[in-house]
Amino acid sequence: MSDxxxxxxxxxxxxxxxxxxxxxxxRHARMRAGVLERVGARPAAPPxxxxxxxxxxxxxxxxxxxxVVLVWGALRPRSLTFEVEGAVAGDRSQxxxxxxxxxxxxxxFSDGSAVKIExxxxxxxxxxxxxxxxxxxxxxxxxxxxxxxxxxxxTVGAGPYRVEVVGTTFAVKxxxxxxxxxxxxxxxxxxxxxxxxDGVREVGTGERxxxxxxTAGRSSTPAADGSEASSVDASExxxxxxxxxxxxxxxxxxxxxxxALAEVERPRxxxxxxxxxxxxxxxxxPGEAADDWxxxxxxxxxxxxxxxxxxVGFSSLCRSLPAAALLELADASRYAQRSSRAREALTxxxxxxxxxxxxxxxxxxxxxxxAGCDSARWFRTYLRxxxxxSMASAARKRLDECPVDxxxxxxx
Amino acid sequence: MISTAPSSAAPVLPLRPVAPxxxxxxxxxGESAAVxxxxxxxxxxxxxxxxxxxxxxxxxxxxxxxxxVAAMRGIEGFRGDERTLGAWVRGIAVRLALKKIRWRxxxxxxxxxxxxxxxxxxxxxxxxxxxALRRAYALLERLPAVERAAFGLRFLEGMQLEEVAxxxxxxxxxxxxxxxxxxxxFAGLAAGDALLRDWQxxxxxx
Numbered sequence: 001m002s003d004x005x006x007x008x009x010x011x012x013x014x015x016x017x018x019x020x021x022x023x024x025x026x027r028h029a030r031m032r033a034g035v036l037e038r039v040g041a042r043p044a045a046p047p048x049x050x051x052x053x054x055x056x057x058x059x060x061x062x063x064x065x066x067x068v069v070l071v072w073g074a075l076r077p078r079s080l081t082f083e084v085e086g087a088v089a090g091d092r093s094q095x096x097x098x099x100x101x102x103x104x105x106x107x108x109f110s111d112g113s114a115v116k117i118e119x120x121x122x123x124x125x126x127x128x129x130x131x132x133x134x135x136x137x138x139x140x141x142x143x144x145x146x147x148x149x150x151x152x153x154x155t156v157g158a159g160p161y162r163v164e165v166v167g168t169t170f171a172v173k174x175x176x177x178x179x180x181x182x183x184x185x186x187x188x189x190x191x192x193x194x195x196x197x198d199g200v201r202e203v204g205t206g207e208r209x210x211x212x213x214x215t216a217g218r219s220s221t222p223a224a225d226g227s228e229a230s231s232v233d234a235s236e237x238x239x240x241x242x243x244x245x246x247x248x249x250x251x252x253x254x255x256x257x258x259x260a261l262a263e264v265e266r267p268r269x270x271x272x273x274x275x276x277x278x279x280x281x282x283x284x285x286p287g288e289a290a291d292d293w294x295x296x297x298x299x300x301x302x303x304x305x306x307x308x309x310x311x312v313g314f315s316s317l318c319r320s321l322p323a324a325a326l327l328e329l330a331d332a333s334r335y336a337q338r339s340s341r342a343r344e345a346l347t348x349x350x351x352x353x354x355x356x357x358x359x360x361x362x363x364x365x366x367x368x369x370x371a372g373c374d375s376a377r378w379f380r381t382y383l384r385x386x387x388x389x390s391m392a393s394a395a396r397k398r399l400d401e402c403p404v405d406x407x408x409x410x411x412x
Numbered sequence: 413m414i415s416t417a418p419s420s421a422a423p424v425l426p427l428r429p430v431a432p433x434x435x436x437x438x439x440x441x442g443e444s445a446a447v448x449x450x451x452x453x454x455x456x457x458x459x460x461x462x463x464x465x466x467x468x469x470x471x472x473x474x475x476x477x478x479x480x481v482a483a484m485r486g487i488e489g490f491r492g493d494e495r496t497l498g499a500w501v502r503g504i505a506v507r508l509a510l511k512k513i514r515w516r517x518x519x520x521x522x523x524x525x526x527x528x529x530x531x532x533x534x535x536x537x538x539x540x541x542x543x544a545l546r547r548a549y550a551l552l553e554r555l556p557a558v559e560r561a562a563f564g565l566r567f568l569e570g571m572q573l574e575e576v577a578x579x580x581x582x583x584x585x586x587x588x589x590x591x592x593x594x595x596x597x598f599a600g601l602a603a604g605d606a607l608l609r610d611w612q613x614x615x616x617x618x
Contacts, residue, residue, distance in 0.1 A: 004612045005599045008548045009567040012467075015545060016568055019468045020459060031473055032451050035480045039447050096470065098542075124470060300543050302607075335607040368606065394613050 023176045026160050079128040082109045096124045096138070100298040109133065112147035113154070129153070141173040141182075148188070161194035161211070181211040293317075297328060302336035314341060318348040323358035330365055339369055360385040364395055436494050439487050451480055454498040461502045461579055464569035465509035465561040467549050475512060479505035499578055506561065506579045513557045544611040551601045551608075559594035566591045 084097065084107055097117055099105040105117040111131070117123045121140020125133060132153040135144070146154045148167020156163040158174035161181045168188025174181055183192060189204045196211055203209045292312075297305035309317050309329060318326065326349040333342035346362040346369070353359050360382055367378030379395040386392065438446035458479055462472045469475075483490075483501045492500055552560050558580070565576045577587035602608045 004602050004608060005595060007612060007615055008544070008602065008608070011541060012545060012548060013568045013570060016463050016468055020463060027473065028455055031455065031477050032448060034477045035451055035484075036444055036447055038477070038481045039442075039484045040444065126470075300546055331610075337606070368609070390617070391613075394617065 023159065023179075026179075030160070079130055080110050080113075080133055081128070082107050082125065082133075096122060098122045098299065099140070100295070103295055103298070105295075105299070109147075111149065111152075114145045116143040118142060126157070137172055137174045139174060139176050141171060143169075143171045145169040159194075161192055164191040164193070166190075179213050181209075183209040293332070294325070294328065297332040302332045303338075305332040306336050306338050306341055310341075315344065315348075318345050319352075323349055323353045323356060327358060327361060327365070330362070334365070334369065342369055357386070357389075360389060361391070364391050367395065367398060434494060436487075436490075436497065439484065447480075447484060450483075450497065450501070454501050455480075457498055458502050458505045460569050461505050461565065462509050464565035464571065464579075465506055466513065467552065467564065467568070471512065472509075475505060475508050478508050482508070502579055503581055506565075507581075510557050510561055513560065517557070540611060540614065544608055547605060547607050548602065551598060551605065554601060555594055555597055559590050559597065562587060562590035563594035563598060567595070 084105065097105055097107065099117040099119050099121050104119055107115040107117070107123075107125070109115075113133075115123065115135065118141040121142055122138040123140075123142055124136040124138060126136050127134040131149060131151040132146075132155075134155045134157070135142075136157040142156075144154075144156060144165070146152065146165045146167050146169070152166050154165040156165065156172055158172055158181055159176060159179065161174070163170075163172060163183065166188070168190055169186040170188075170190060171184040171186070172182065181194070183190070183203055185203050185205055185207050187205055189202060191200055191202050192209060193200050194211075196213075197209075201209065293305045293308040296302075296308055306314075309332075317329065321329065326345050330342045330345035330349070333339070333345060343366065346366050349362045350359045350366075363378050363385060364382040367375045367382065369375075370378055376399055379399045382389065382395050383392060383399075389395075433441075435446055435449060439450060455476065459472070459476050462475050462479070463469075466472055466475070479501055482504050486504075490497070490500060552563065555563065561580060562576060565571045565579055566573070571579065573584060573587060573591075576591065577584045580587060580590075582590075
């Protein structure tokens with residue numbers, strides 16, 4: 001095995017560099033404006049005071065702070081909370097959610113609003129307030145439903161653009177590499193702030209706003225049927241021809257689909273559901289339970305994936321899941337450092353699917369889990385069952401690393 | 413009729429380009445253009461230092477801004493010259509980033525939160541590698557803040573040893589010791605992690 005630290009640091013360095021280069025001009029322009037604004041507002045240096053004035057003032061401030069904390073604890077407005085695929089996320093502001101390649105990720109908020117993060121998209125919940133939240137779509141597409149209300153105030157940031165929402169349903173997309181911003185309204189009206197649109201532009205039901213090249217492209221607002229929307233002026237000068245953008249599948253959803261999103265993923269108003277609560281209302285079928293832990297595992301939430309599997313019966317899943325899914329469950333358990341659960345999944349797999357490739361892989365994984373001679377025996381089992389298998393060379397290397405090798409193979 | 417006779421007025425001196433005042437003087441005078449120039453000259457180095465200490469963190473952008481603002485507020489007390497101005501701002505940024513890490517750890521400890529916050533992984537599309545990098549960043553969170561910073565500046569941002577020492581405000585020997593310790597600690601944590609071992613094996617198999 002090559003030096004893991006070298007491989008990892010190389011990939012991390014590569015990633016940090018790429019992450020920094022992505023959207024650099026816009027980011028630097030934003031930071032520069034922020035610095036200039038803050039420096040310009042520099043307050044004058046306070047005049048020197050006598051020490052006793054300071055001491056008195058500090059004591060008064062401390063007493064006031066204690067009082068404020070006590071009163072604030074009792075009276076402070078409660079921010080919205082949200083759930084991720086049914087699991088309570090609480091106040092996880094600044095948390096970044098990355099949808100896996102194959103599946104979207106749903107966030108449900110306690111005011112009835114819902115966000116669906118499309119596959120491969122990344123969305124951050126930047127702030128939660130009593131009547132709204134600030135979301136930042138880092139890349140990809142998301143569908144947003146905001147429950148209307150008198151004081152509702154939501155924003156969705158996407159690159160240099162900010163969508164102000166009061167109550168509406170829409171799909172938004174941001175491609176940072178190409179600086180393409182898209183907004184497809186399903187219902188209601190939003191205000192979009194950002195470059196290339198004269199500061200602010202309103203977009204209403206059925207309209208689509210597309211901005212190609214946030215810093216040098218052009219904007220257009222064709223309606224859902226492809227024609228230009230008459231209510232929005234799209235008379236920006238066009239410096240050079242830009243190829244027309246093909247609408248992504250996410251922007252072609254029907255109103256019924258959006259309504260379904262709002263209907264299905266909206267929690268009851270003012271409340272929040274725990275996973276158990278949700279289960280008690282709609283019991284999961286074995287297939288749905290499998291999907292639940294699987295989607296968590298694919299997001300990298302291995303601990304929660306094992307908990308989800310346990311919630312519907314880990315052992316019964318081991319008895320019913322197909323071989324490939326059992327290997328996934330074992331992997332999730334190993335990565336969550338739940339060795340006994342991983343062992344349970346792997347030994348059940350070897351019993352149920354004896355003689356298959358999956359059973360041999362399970363033997364290799366049991367070797368990874370074990371220590372000393374136990375580990376060596378499982379690697380030997382794998383080599384006996386699949387001498388030319390894809391993990392044979394890794395098994396041999398692992399065997400060389402084992403300090404003790406009793407030679408006897410364990411029973412399957 | 414136009415007279416061409418020479419006038420008796422004072423002689424006209426040839427125009428000379430006026431040299432701009434030094435950046436430091438203009439910064440001390442609070443000129444906005446000078447602040448913008450300082451930012452443009454050094455933002456990349458400052459951003460790199462912040463990423464070295466914190467990784468690709470959502471708050472990195474705020475910290476870069478904070479460093480420039482803090483520098484401007486302390487510009488009267490700066491005793492160096494224009495050549496050392498960039499390193500000075502970078503040092504401020506590193507100290508702010510370290511402070512932020514320590515503050516987060518304290519908050520996490522007080523509220524019993526786990527360390528499952530993950531960095532933004534814009535540039536990684538392969539889910540396997542994404543999971544491995546997320547785990548690696550989570551392991552870095554377990555290093556002492558100063559060692560994490562030394563490790564990040566040296567191995568993730570590729571700084572020279574002298575640069576690391578300068579950014580951290582420590583001697584070269586101390587910087588070397590921290591880097592070595594951090595690497596040993598990180599290697600130990602990574603070797604005991606099932607996900608990273610699996611990933612490494614798959615990398616070796618390619």
